[in-house]
Amino acid sequence: MFDNKDQSRTSLSELGEFGLINHLTKDFAVKQSSTVKSIGDDAAVIDTKGKQLVISTDLLIEGVHFDLSFMPLKHLGYKSVMVNLSDIYAMNAEATQITVSIAVSNRFPLEALEELYAGIELACAIYNVDLVGGDTTSSTKGLLISVTALGLADADQITGRDGAKDGDLLVVSGDLGASYMGLQILEREKQVHKVNPNSQPDLEPYSYLIERQLKPEARRDIIDLLKKIEIKPTSMIDISDGLSSEIIHLCKNSKTGVRLYEDKIPLDPQMINVCEEFKIDSTTVALSGGEDYELLFTIAQTDYEKIKGNPNFTVIGHITPEGDGMNLITRANTSIPIVARGWNALSNETED
Amino acid sequence: MFDNKDQSRTSLSELGEFGLINHLTKDFAVKQSSTVKSIGDDAAVIDTKGKQLVISTDLLIEGVHFDLSFMPLKHLGYKSVMVNLSDIYAMNAEATQITVSIAVSNRFPLEALEELYAGIELACAIYNVDLVGGDTTSSTKGLLISVTALGLADADQITGRDGAKDGDLLVVSGDLGASYMGLQILEREKQVHKVNPNSQPDLEPYSYLIERQLKPEARRDIIDLLKKIEIKPTSMIDISDGLSSEIIHLCKNSKTGVRLYEDKIPLDPQMINVCEEFKIDSTTVALSGGEDYELLFTIAQTDYEKIKGNPNFTVIGHITPEGDGMNLITRANTSIPIVARGWNALSNETED
Structure with missing residues (x-):
């Protein structure tokens, strides 16, 4: 499932920033009824339908959080989403949307980013989450992924870190x-x-x-x-x-x-x-x-x-x-x- | 207003990650009534009170988006917030919360990050926005800032990119x-x-x-x-x-x-x-x-x-x-x- 031996390479500069975002996200289907506006505007729009919104964010940096010499890019995409959804579930909320921003040096061809986004898409599909925005830019060194996850919950269902009682x-x-x-x-x-x-x-x-x-x-x-x-x-x-x-x-x-x-x-x-x-x-x-x-x-x-x-x-x-x-x-x-x-x-x- | 000639230096490793977040954000006051839970849990919680949520994110990378040789850190913090709020206003929404994640190499002392957060805090104060979360990590090279901005608007007030009509x-x-x-x-x-x-x-x-x-x-x-x-x-x-x-x-x-x-x-x-x-x-x-x-x-x-x-x-x-x-x-x-x-x-x- 996670294998891709295709070795063809397309330079990112052929696409440009907007072309790149469109290309990487074109197969992401909207699954959540709360997603009003997704990728393609200044901001995404979410209808919370009276629920409270839960938001969490994580930054993953090559050489600090992952090592591409043994971490396949599809796995990395999948794991980047998991790390954030985990925070949403820890609030006892339903994860509903994510934004994904990446910075890449020019050593990465388009096919590498396609692998990364295939992992992100798989995670979104399995966990019923919509990708609704992000930013794609160049980096001077390595790969960097910033994921923000949103979730919804009824106010009385949210669990914080502060409610443990003696005897629990x-x-x-x-x-x-x-x-x-x-x-x-x-x-x-x-x-x-x-x-x-x-x-x-x-x-x-x-x-x-x-x-x-x-x-x-x-x-x-x-x-x-x-x-x-x-x-x-x-x-x-x-x-x-x-x-x-x-x-x-x-x-x-x-x-x-x-x-x-x-x-x-x-x-x-x-x-x-x-x-x-x-x-x-x-x-x-x-x-x-x-x-x-x-x-x-x-x-x-x-x-x-x-x-x-x-x-x-x-x-x-x-x-x-x-x-x-x-x-x-x-x-x-x-x-x-x-x-x-x-x-x-x-x-x-x-x-x- | 933007000057700080204090040259004392504190190593980040003295504080640790959680100490660092606490230290940098301890003076940020909650201003929005929609902010239920801010920094200090797995995720922040926002009560949208029936409005639609607008979300936007941007990544700013040293050497690509800014040059610290002429960009003071306080200005950089302020500008990082502006770039994102601008996207929220472009949807005709009120900006209400931000999350800020940073990755820093060990060449930055604590005092440098304090300057950065002073600019973020000033932006939050002037624009009436709450900092509600983020992630702080080390980078192998340079400084990187990822800001996600949230805003609220009545559904019928939101303006997209897609509504222009012939004659407008x-x-x-x-x-x-x-x-x-x-x-x-x-x-x-x-x-x-x-x-x-x-x-x-x-x-x-x-x-x-x-x-x-x-x-x-x-x-x-x-x-x-x-x-x-x-x-x-x-x-x-x-x-x-x-x-x-x-x-x-x-x-x-x-x-x-x-x-x-x-x-x-x-x-x-x-x-x-x-x-x-x-x-x-x-x-x-x-x-x-x-x-x-x-x-x-x-x-x-x-x-x-x-x-x-x-x-x-x-x-x-x-x-x-x-x-x-x-x-x-x-x-x-x-x-x-x-x-x-x-x-x-x-x-x-x-x-x-």
Whole structure:
């Protein structure tokens, strides 16, 4: 589905800016009834029909957020959309529109941008989102993608980071840390390939991890499921920077503490195996790896019966009074403070 | 107002990403009653109160869209906002919120970003707009600013590019070409400065042109004025790429032709003088210079009495059937087709 071996090349300057936008977006169909005016005017127009609008934006930069030596452009387009939709779902809203701006250096031919937009289009189709605007410009170096996502929700359905209460359960969807280990695999293969360009890596044992890194999915299904089982989380956030960083956001905004249980953190068996292979602690990866795009939320204890036994959800802890602090209860039953580390700290540790 | 001689420097890494966002945005007050949730969650929340939402986005890249050797960061912040608000006003909407994402290389200290955000804050204060979100990341090279602007309007007040009718008058606000000539002055001074770093340029004769380039204003006053005199334009666009390019957009989208009269195009005397100094044709600059951020719109002939004699408006032509084409009627009374040229073509011509 994501393959394109066509090697023909068309220079961007043949099209000009407006020709380029038209060319890249001509097959994007309007799917949302709220989209009144899409690409082709000074601005897009959206009829919110009495709902509240939710808006989020992210910037992805070559060499900082992605490496085109192992990230296919179609995947990159898809992932750029996911990263933003994930923020909209984390507000318990329906994602409805996106704008996409790109800056490209002249080393990219038209066919490369077509691949990028094919990934964006696939994401829009699967998640029922309209591309309604953007900007296309040249850059002095590399590729840069700026996505803004819009969503709609009834005012009383929106979940912020600030609603967690003492006694609430801390719940996470899916499993954690796989995306980070997928990136480690890809970076290792890149180094091997540099030394021996003819090496044929067997990536099959790592397929889940690599998919989590290259083609993550935003958890719209979780939002739909929560609605179906009639749970409105008291607070919610998506996991982009790593579990510990997101827990700290929830607690600080809600003015609470938390007890997080190490043995409850959901890890995929493939992720555990690869952590052993890399001699890296799997809990550290789950806490600080990032790019999982799972949803982390709190629910009232009275809602526990509704999620009990559901494989989509794992209760990993509970909310405590602010004065009790934010603590990880380890497998050895000791309590250690949760600290935000994110990418930098983890990279340093890996290099130790 | 725009001076800051403080030379102290704080490294960005001392703050971290979240600390940086908090630090830069802590003094931004919420002004719009539609802003429900601002910076500090996965997404911002906006209550549109039954109005339609208008959204526009632009990307500004160092070395492509601005040159920090003569563009102070505070001006750059201000201009980044203006460029986007201009698109919202061109839809006949009220600008209400913006998001700002920046990518910076580590050559920028905190104080530089504070200057940038001081300009953004000033723009927000003057134009009554809330900063509600964004993303802050590192770049491998230079500074990059992505602004998305939101606006609200009653559905029946929105003006697109597609409503011009045969017989409508073509009207422009302000004067054209000054911003482009301001840029020529600044680039000339940069070259002089390279040769003789002690030269003290007298820029007083060029003050209007330089202000148009460094600190343009979006024409919210024109939108207010049109409402006051009870004119709803049949079509409207803002002039960012140059008059000819924007006229072509209006005509193509409206499926009309146009007759544009060279002798009616409003030019500032300072701009005419500098065009003579640079031996460049002032009409060419007005047609292709760009960055004027004036509004170009069409009105029904029956509305003519309402704008007659108003110094804010100049009637520069009229709409014709599509088959008659898009033509410039020169001072010598010959008719030549209007072609889009924009920056590139003009730069080439200047270099001839």
